[in-house]
Amino acid sequence: MEAKYAKCALFLISVDHDDLPDGGSGHFAKTVRAMKKSKPEIMAECLTSDFQVDLEAVSMLANSGLDIFAHNIETVNASREIYEQSLSVLKHAKLSKEGVITKTSIMLGLGETDDELKEAMAHYVPMFNACLSITITFSKDTSTRLIHREPKRLHRFDQQADREGTICS
Numbered sequence: 001m002e003a004k005y006a007k008c009a010l011f012l013i014s015v016d017h018d019d020l021p022d023g024g025s026g027h028f029a030k031t032v033r034a035m036k037k038s039k040p041e042i043m044a045e046c047l048t049s050d051f052q053v054d055l056e057a058v059s060m061l062a063n064s065g066l067d068i069f070a071h072n073i074e075t076v077n078a079s080r081e082i083y084e085q086s087l088s089v090l091k092h093a094k095l096s097k098e099g100v101i102t103k104t105s106i107m108l109g110l111g112e113t114d115d116e117l118k119e120a121m122a123h124y125v126p127m128f129n130a131c132l133s134i135t136i137t138f139s140k141d142t143s144t145r146l147i148h149r150e151p152k153r154l155h156r157f158d159q160q161a162d163r164e165g166t167i168c169s
Contacts, residue, residue, distance in 0.1 A: 009043045010035050016049040022060070023051035029064035036065040043067050045103070050089045058089055062096035068131070069093035070103040076112045076120040087124070103131040121160070 012031060014024055025048070032044045045068035051057040062069055071093075073086045090102045106120060117134075124132060 008039060008041065009045065012044070012046045014046070014048050018052065022057045023049060023054055025051055025054075025057035025061045028066075029060050032061075032064040032066045045070060047072070050085055053085050053089060055089075055092045058092045059096040062093045062100050066100065068101045068103050070105075072105040073120065073124070076106055076116040090124075101131060103133065105133040108134060118160075 010032070012028055014028070016023070020026075028046050028048065032046065035042050035044060044066040046061060046066050047070040048061065050071060058069075069090070071086060071089050073083065076083070086104070090104060093100055094102050104124060106117065108117070121132065
């Protein structure tokens, strides 16, 4: 995957919009189209919900001119149904528009095993030739200080991703 660097970027981030028939994808798509019309070189990334697996909503956004379609898997040990739903949304975005980059994030420190994380990495990245972000959770050490949970483990998986040629942040 060839990296693109933009001088100007638009990041749209959403929570679930179950109150809207299309989950908010229409608003995202209109915003991306307007920004691309005004400034064609802008890099547009949308971090979305799963739109309740409304694949028409996913297609609408993927075809709006955006560069990166992001939907977070969040945890690898979520129910298999939720995991598969997230993968289907990302897969549909990828197949809806040639050139759209898909991206997801997985959090460490929520009870997942190393094998579950390795399986997710092996499953997700080759399937989509996509970006993967592995993040760690924080916990309170005191009332005023947050500490990283499992930083060595994160580093290990980051090194594994590098060895496998995965774009990982």
